[in-house]
Amino acid sequence: MRRAHQVTATLCIVFAAFVMSRALAMKLHTPLGPGPGYFPFWLSVVFGALALVMLTQATIGRPEAGPTGLLATRAGYRRIAAILGALVGAVVLINPLGFRLTSLAFYLFLLTTLSRPGWVVTLLVAVAGSFGVYHVFANFLRITLPVGFLGI
């Protein structure tokens, strides 16, 4: 946990320095009063100072017991990667493919990767979550969801 907090605090200090540099590029003061950079500048100062305290505590303080299971198993990371991959896939595909096909692929991929509940359940959940949800949202709630290049 000590190393994790040291790395986090260091990244926070770098982030604070970045925000500070961007804030300084904006106006800190205008003839009317504080400018657009005023608040971000002082926030970056406070953020950097807190990160410095965290780094000091992690380095010279007593070692702190972190939450149990800081690192996951390989299978656990595979499941996390599958979820994140599905989410990124949805971001990339939802406009070109449309909501229905993207959701269908999203559910099929996650259900077969994470739980394998059998093809019937997988297909039922995937069709309900894609075509069923589209029907409810488009026709009853009148919320527009994207239609892809195939017209669905």
Add this chain to the structure above:
Amino acid sequence: MESLQFLMGGFATALQPTNLLFAVIGCVLGTLVGILPGIGPVAGTAMLIPLTFTIPPTGAIIMLAAIYYGAMYGGSLTSILVNVPGEAASAITCLDGYAMAKQGRAGSALAVAAVGSFVGGSIATFGLVLLALPLTEIALRFGPPEFFSLMVVGLSLVTGLASGSLVRALLSAVFGLLIAMVGIDPVMGAPRFTFGWPELQDGLQLVPVAMGLFGIGEILINAERATGQVFNTTLRSLVPSAQDVRDSWLPVLRGTGIGFFIGLIPGVGAVVPTMISYVTEKRLSRTPERFGHGMIQGVAGPETANNAYANAALIPLFTLGIPGSPTVAVIMGAFMMNGLIPGPLLFREHADVAWGVIASLYVGNLVLVILNLPFIPLWVAVLRVPYAILYTVILGFCVLGAYSLNGSVFDVGVMTAFGVLGYLLRKLDIPAAPLVLTMVLGPLMERALRQSLEISGGDASIFFTRPISAAALAIAAAFAVTSLLQVARSVKSQDVQV
């Protein structure tokens, strides 16, 4: 008296068939998201906001408020039935609730929790009715310096959300303020931290951020381990015994008081009243050693405190425009999406909406207690679905919810990115709740600060020379010093233990 007249008008709005239907749907959906492990009230409320887009503002807020307290109650269902709290505030209910379930008394625990939630919620709502107008009258006299100082009080109370390190809680809070800076500067209109992305001109939206931090983050944590079916206990009668009723009424009353008064303080969080209630019941009990082994008092007190808190936490939002908890912050976001600004002007400019929503809190609490007991077998059936299927469906709804906010994949990307951040924050033991609260407070705070300094010509003494502002800053300082002393004391006691 004036408040009661307004409340009667509010009931006329809340009892309209469509609004009543929205309250019922909200209670059912809220309970559903509440029982799903990994989807607490914050992510659940955020996820369901798109469902309210086509509903008129009053109905939309009524439905979201019902989702909110439905989710608070739903969290207790899973605590009692499967020993998995649907949200942090229900964690303490696991101790005696699940022990009762193992003894075949789950029905009794659920019934007492439902009735306690109703009593706590209803009395807290009455408090809102009594305090709404006097507090708004005071708040209407506030200028930018007073509002800024009030925000500082809210910020100082964020330290109460620190479960472990105060520094890490503050780091999270300041990070929330920093990401609130993204977008067009509220005073000068200059773009800040947009990096040429048009999607960032309006800033990062609260809903995808909350869904990512609390929903996706929690799912990623749960995905680390293979989880099968959640529910594996048996459920017998739903009627509490006469002894359980006798043992519960005093804890229900005490829980109401504890939840209500803590709900008035922004930033304390729902965990604190439930913990205090549990400890109080244990201290007052003649058999404290039996707590954790199925004492009904250990369910009745905390569950009542939880719902009393949930309703009382709406008081600072309605009267001062300050969100008291992350879920209330999401509801505040929903108000704004509907063109309503919570705070003193809400009662002046949209009195029908404000009082309609307040009256609906009573109606919703009644709906919740009537619906929940017959629905328990349905919730149990949901919990029998394998968890991997449940969270796949939740993920699908998160994508749908984030996309339909603005019809933009950018929000889905934001949700995913904040999901990763939420996962890392959990791993690093950094609380996410302060981030969400300050993300809402940030723009309000900046606007008030800059307007104040414009009024005073850059002289910061304006915050100390105006009595209300000075008093608020003194309160904030007192809270900050108290928190620091508590941290110092806990560090010292740990040293002694070591």
